[in-house]
Amino acid sequence: MNTGPSESLEAWLDASYARAYRTAVLLCGNPDDAREAVQDAFLRAWRFRDSLPDGSGRDPWLYRVIVNACYSKLRKEVPRRVRERDRVDEHDGLYATADGPEAAAMQSELAGAVTAALHTLPDTLRVPVVLRYWVGLSEREIALAIRRRPGTVKSRLHEARRRLMDDPALAGLATEMGVAR
């Protein structure tokens, strides 16, 4: 994906908004927070578009801004009670056109379990997991994004996978859905 701030903001949004928004939802756990965080991140990135790196350094920069915006939402701007109440836990109907209603229900249930399992992790583990296994950043890029050493990122990813392995609800659903271990 070469679309970036060097092109128009509209083209950049068309190419990157959906992935950035899903990332923010997984990080924040709240659609409203994610929407504000992504908007804030794109506006900041657009404001500093002249200083954005080109090539492979661009995505870590953008996701670093998103992570910072999510941290800001998580820690300051939104009361915890509101976040807990509005957390994404409804996935009904999202897979209705996949393999029939039953499969869609199973997919939604699995998605809810994954989201719940993610949010059992602390921020320091959840952020590397999402950036590594959903966004697809390398450990070095994640290190740039969260301002930690690559070794720290590696150990955190290892710890996060170990904890997710121990999540009983996630393990049962994954087996039932046919996701092999």
Next chain:
Amino acid sequence: MIAEIDEQELERLLAVAAGAVEVPDDGPAAVLRAAHHRSSGGADVVHARRDRRFVQRALAAAAAILVLVGVAVAAVGHGSGTSSKAANDRFVQKAAPDASAAAAGAGTHISEFGKPSFRNEEKSVSGSSAGGATVVNGDAVPASPPTTVAPTTPSGSGTADSTKIVATGSSVLEVPKGSVPKTAAGVVSIARGVGGYVASQSSTGGASPAADVTVRVPYQAFDETVLTVAKFVGNVHGKVLSSTTNSQNVTAQYTDLQAKRDAAVGERNALDIVLTHATNVADILSVNDRIESVQSEIDQLTGQIRLLNDQASYSSLDVSISEKAPVAPTPHAAPKPRAGFSLAWHQAGAGFAHSAEWILARSGKGFVAIVAFIALLFFLRYLYPVVRRGLL
């Protein structure tokens, strides 16, 4: 080996979770609107809230600063008010003993002050009693214009012209080094300017030059002269250490002397008549002796009357001028010997300082460079990311 979830499995699970997230259709459009709003001078909701919060914090900080400044100003004002009150108390204490003198008829109020002019002046003259009183207090600017109280008409007898008041005063001036002759000349000039003259003048040279000047000025210009001298001393960066004025109503004494003289003159005239009718030598000698005695009394009374007239017409002001004494160094109070925990703490601090000095002395500039390098690393590692994050 610690069991952990497979990476590919985790990717699939996260893809499931992310795929379940419904992306708002108007998300990009909202960002575009916000960007357009911002570029056109507006601000999106988040930034408006942030700006509002910034303004609130700025206002709170400004209010806190104002409160602190107000408290500080109030504290300083209270402190200076206390000082003024203390100064007033000192003035009252110094003036109090003189009040008894005034009650006794001397009518003298003395105050010492460090500023070269007068703040308050009060003069009262009571008709038949010898009760003139002057209170002088020092301040930079006179609070009220100098007043020369016109002699009031004594109740019962006499006229305003017959009222006699003798005013005297003395001032002790301290002037900068080398200013004694100039100040003495200024005092003389002031006196002559109001129609007065120099009664006496003396000066002392050497290491501590000083001058004493006694000037006589018309009674009506006496108060003005005292104030002018004080202002003049202020202009030469000196100060009035003390100033004393004394006003005494001598009308009764003057009238008494006149009456005695008139009586003596009458007696002498009668004796002159008796002398013309004396027939023998013994009577003539006796009456002549008596006339001489009365004439001598008349001469004495006339001299006293002339003296009172002169004193009442021209007031006397004694001015002592000296240079400022060098300020003696204030001896510092000897520190109390330390003991117990204080001693241990002091020794620990001294030991630490000595150790640091030892390390610095042996490591030279390299130690300073190392410390600076560590501080730079600390900044780059911990502080700069925070600043950078705030900027982003």
